[in-house]
Amino acid sequence: MGHEFDRTIALTHTDDGYEAELDPGWVVGGGVNGGYLLAVLGNALRETLAGKPDPFSLSAYYLSASTPGPARVTTEIVRDGGSVATARAELSQGDTARITALATYGDLAGLPDDVRTSGQPFEVAPRERCIDAGAHMPEEMRRGVPLMERFDLLLDPASVGWALGTPSGEGEIKGWIRLADGREPDPISLLMFCDALPPTTFDLGLFGWAPTLELTCHVRAVPAPGWLRIRHATTNLAGGMFEEDCESCDAAGRPVAQSRQLARAPRG
């Protein structure tokens, strides 16, 4: 019943927390996608912080690579006062800590209606001019990246040079994205989308895994149904690390999530 995405982030209550089953469908390279793990953590925090359903901010520190299979999530409320609540969460497998996180939750639907966005929204080519990332991936590459089956990703033509041997060098990858199972976006799936695109380092000509050290996502509004416009960008690759900013806008053109991560650069 329901959507695949909800089944793969589902939790079982236990005496001291939650159990999750990390789905092999979210594997990318050697590990489980960090955005999917954020959504699992975010789901556990939503259960813990009843009445404050939405992640305003979630900061995750990645300690070791997760593998498909059972995982445990523990949560602890740090402060629950007024309109927001702050809590800790840990995701572990066996005796090994995978992620430690902090988050502040509240009710996005209860926020005032003022919108004074001053930034220029990023432009993405119309979907009919974009390139279906999954459909163009060679079969042997797809086998190593099952997460590409989880969503529909249409990349802007300006963002696919890396796949053709001509990365732009701008450090930007953008396009349109939605879950492949037909589930509409919500604040929890926005946590996943903020780490779903290929690393921006691909667009700098550096291929390979870019393990996240830290990722903070701010969810700013409940997304409207439909495709999300999404952009990954970096400006500073130095000392073997880079920052990766992700912005997503909903079908109504409203910014709905902003994230930044610090990741290790691939050797390239």
Next chain:
Amino acid sequence: MGHEFDRTIALTHTDDGYEAELDPGWVVGGGVNGGYLLAVLGNALRETLAGKPDPFSLSAYYLSASTPGPARVTTEIVRDGGSVATARAELSQGDTARITALATYGDLAGLPDDVRTSGQPFEVAPRERCIDAGAHMPEEMRRGVPLMERFDLLLDPASVGWALGTPSGEGEIKGWIRLADGREPDPISLLMFCDALPPTTFDLGLFGWAPTLELTCHVRAVPAPGWLRIRHATTNLAGGMFEEDCESCDAAGRPVAQSRQLARAPRG
């Protein structure tokens, strides 16, 4: 002995953590500056994580406003493996939690020398054309903002319209900054600088306190001695909240810190 900044972030070891004395010189409006508190936390984490002196990433969740006077900092190592270590830290006063934080530390000086920064550095007017923020503040306003005495802040002429009744509406404030006591910048003081400028909401014509919910700072390099170029910017004020990005570049023009915070917008 030494510099004022180091005295105000100094810690005394106790059985279960550290004691700090939050300095009244860092008061702004009704509370203690959040950047100064980050530096106090960052200093405690540096003591805890011996051999890994530098904050690669520090995420702080602000729970309640701090006041001048004694504070307690407790830290706990989550994982210490290889080149980086991750730890929790809490700052409290009496029985009240002020800040809960996560951080990953390492040794910035030990990172590889590769720099492939692809972003365009932000431009700031030469210092001789900038406006000394402290010198132009009316005396009665200065009394409520003693932290303005802690640093020299030269604002770009494009960033001072708000003080003259003509905010640009861009949501950007930039300039040059250094500690007033002559202490050169280092990774710990960069944590303070990332929340030292007036809120970007001033440049949107919204005055008043903008309490931080969450702030994550990535320190990317050991800063060269001298003035820092610094910029605060926001793009999305909505639902009573805004994000505030801070970038700082050292005297050699190298990006040294990037931070983003989620804050509540002043009523304006």
